[in-house]
Amino acid sequence: MRSILNITDLSLEELDQLIATAEDMIADPKKYSEVCRGKKLATLFFEPSTRTRLSFEAAMLELGGSVLGFSEASSSSAAKGESVADTTRVVGCYADIIAMRHPKEGAPVVAARKAGVPVINAGDGGHNHPTQTLADLLTIWRNRHTFEGLTIGMCGDLKFGRTVHSLVGAMARYAGVKFVFISPEELKIPQYVITDELEPRNIPYKEVTTMEEVMPELDVLYMTRVQGERFFNEADYIRLRDTYILTPEKLTTAKEDLIIMHPLPRVNEISVKVDDDPRACYFQQVLNGKFMRAALIMKLLEVNV
Ligand code: CP
Numbered sequence: 001m002r003s004i005l006n007i008t009d010l011s012l013e014e015l016d017q018l019i020a021t022a023e024d025m026i027a028d029p030k031k032y033s034e035v036c037r038g039k040k041l042a043t044l045f046f047e048p049s050t051r052t053r054l055s056f057e058a059a060m061l062e063l064g065g066s067v068l069g070f071s072e073a074s075s076s077s078a079a080k081g082e083s084v085a086d087t088t089r090v091v092g093c094y095a096d097i098i099a100m101r102h103p104k105e106g107a108p109v110v111a112a113r114k115a116g117v118p119v120i121n122a123g124d125g126g127h128n129h130p131t132q133t134l135a136d137l138l139t140i141w142r143n144r145h146t147f148e149g150l151t152i153g154m155c156g157d158l159k160f161g162r163t164v165h166s167l168v169g170a171m172a173r174y175a176g177v178k179f180v181f182i183s184p185e186e187l188k189i190p191q192y193v194i195t196d197e198l199e200p201r202n203i204p205y206k207e208v209t210t211m212e213e214v215m216p217e218l219d220v221l222y223m224t225r226v227q228g229e230r231f232f233n234e235a236d237y238i239r240l241r242d243t244y245i246l247t248p249e250k251l252t253t254a255k256e257d258l259i260i261m262h263p264l265p266r267v268n269e270i271s272v273k274v275d276d277d278p279r280a281c282y283f284q285q286v287l288n289g290k291f292m293r294a295a296l297i298m299k300l301l302e303v304n305v
Contacts, residue, residue: 002300003112003119007130007166012173014299018134019141021298022291024305029062032294035303036065042095043069044087044111045122046078046102051264051286052122052131056099059294063303068095085114092116097300099131099293103229118300126160126230132263133166134296135289139281140220142288143259149176155211155244156182156224156269158189160231163263164224165193172197179205180214184243186236187226211244216253221246223262223269223282246270251277261285 004010010018025032041060043053049071057067069091070076078087084102088111091098098115100108101122108121123129140147152171154164158181168189171177179198181189188207198205208214211221223246231237245268246260262270262282274280298305 001116001118003108003115003121004130004296004300005108005112005119005121006128007133007170008173009130015134015137015170018292018295018299019138021295022138022288025291025294031305032063032298034064035298035305036060036063036301039063039065039097039301039303040095041065041067041069041297042091042098043067043071043122044076044091044098044100045069045071046073046076046100046107047123048072049101049122051289052101052129053099055286055290056120056122056131056293056297059290059297062290063294063297065297084110087111088115088119097297120296120300123162125162126165126227127162128166128169129162129263130166131289131293131296132163133170134292135285136163136167136222136261136263137170138288138292139261139285140259142284143281144219144257147171147174147177150174150219151178151180151217152220152222153180153182153211153214153218154189154222154224155246157187157226157240158183158224159187160227161224164189164222167222168193168197172201172203177203179203180218181205181207182209182211182214182244183207184209184240186240211246212250212253215250216255218258219255220259220261221254223260223266225262225265225267225269242268244269246274248273248277251279254279
């Protein structure tokens with residue numbers, strides 16, 4: 001039995017396999033429509049979600065399985081004081097696999113020790129979001145057919161943006177990748193990400209404060225929302241939330257094959273005027289997430305087609 005708590009729990013070969021499975025499911029969904037018949041996925045979401053929870057549930061339903069769970073802590077016995085360890089141990093009696101989101105960093109690690117079934121980290125605080133990274137990887141793959149040699153700009157809240165931390169962990173393992181971190185001083189990428197992922201592999205990176213100064217060099221622009229829910233001080237959030245707003249004007253110096261990504265939800269970071277730009281890939285990411293989560297469920301349940 002295996003859980004996925006961090007994107008680096010998956011080898012590059014396994015990422016390739018998940019992408020191949022997702023591509024095959026996109027091409028021939030009927031082939032997969034019964035493979036999880038009789039299996040149950042529990043979605044335990046202690047934090048709000050639209051995409052992650054619903055795409056996990058859609059994925060399991062499209063594999064012929066069933067879903068159960070809760071979408072907020074207040075409707076579970078966590079509201080009465082039950083621990084994450086006890087909650088997941090209980091749910092492991094009902095479900096074959098668990099996808100869990102929690103505001104506390106590391107909570108899925110505790111869950112994985114106690115559940116008795118595979119646990120997938122569906123986002124833990126400001127730490128990691130490995131299945132968003134699976135969606136991101138399929139999006140990059142379908143647009144570029146390689147991960148190597150890309151210059152990836154990450155813009156916005158790089159401090160609390162868990163999708164950023166996981167995507168750096170994944171992309172840092174491919175040859176020739178460079179990173180450009182675009183953020184205000186207060187929301188810089190955490191030092192541990194640089195120390196753990198970039199420095200040991202001598203991966204080039206730079207930190208800048210405007211997207212305009214680096215736009216022409218980017219192959220991927222990964223926009224992120226300022227994570228208001230993780231701020232201690234509302235005044236700081238209000239001051240920083242609109243630091244970066246991507247508009248068609250700012251894209252005039254960008255490459256013609258730039259991939260514009262965003263894990264969503266978007267607040268103000270990308271003008272809706274960018275949505276019709278053929279380089280805008282953020283709604284592709286949403287759909288890709290469903291197929292990659294289906295591929296991951298199959299892998300962890302050891303289901304073969
Ligand atoms: N990208 C993402 O995690 O979206 P949700 O918060 O809606 O799940």
